[in-house]
Amino acid sequence: DAKTTQPNSMESNEEEPVHLPCNHSTISGTDYIHWYRQLPSQGPEYVIHGLTSNVNNRMASLAIAEDRKSSTLILHRATLRDAAVYYCILTDNYGQNFVFGPGTRLSVLP
């Protein structure tokens, strides 16, 4: 499985944008990049995913580097409810299980 590397923790102020980086230098051409987040004592929650092009949805944006060796999850205006552990996960085929890495623990300061 291709490996991802994320910072252990990040801090943001409320209502400011947050850029969460993920390195995946061994990504293959067919790997999808998924982002999930997990709030305390809750199940992981889908945030966004992409393959090659940048993606936007109501929760966030995903910026994928041209060489696909890194990506950035962008929360446009952080709220206190965005405080969670964010996981960047790669999958390369149908029905593949997720490998959760250490993830980034995001703290949002009021």
Next chain:
Amino acid sequence: AAGVIQSPRHLIKEKRETATLKCYPIPRHDTVYWYQQGPGQDPQFLISFYEKMQSDKGSIPDRFSAQQFSDYHSELNMSSLELGDSALYFCASSLRTSTDTQYFGPGTRLTVL
């Protein structure tokens, strides 16, 4: 929209007892995954099923077994429980496509005393 349902939400067992966790996937989803999350740890994949057949196997102990039924719900059976089995157990479901977005349930918190 309907989400993944897990039952029970909390379970307390003694050592060496058995436990059964249930998962009801999102309607029309054909794949179910089980993950275990110990205290302070990241979720770890246990096992998955696609169309009622075992699809992939992770770090699932031999004391655990699972199956997916004709209505697509899944059960994780755990025997000879140990203190180290205390964890959150998550079920996720997906519709097998090229992206395979998984949707997770709220989890079952198992405590082994």
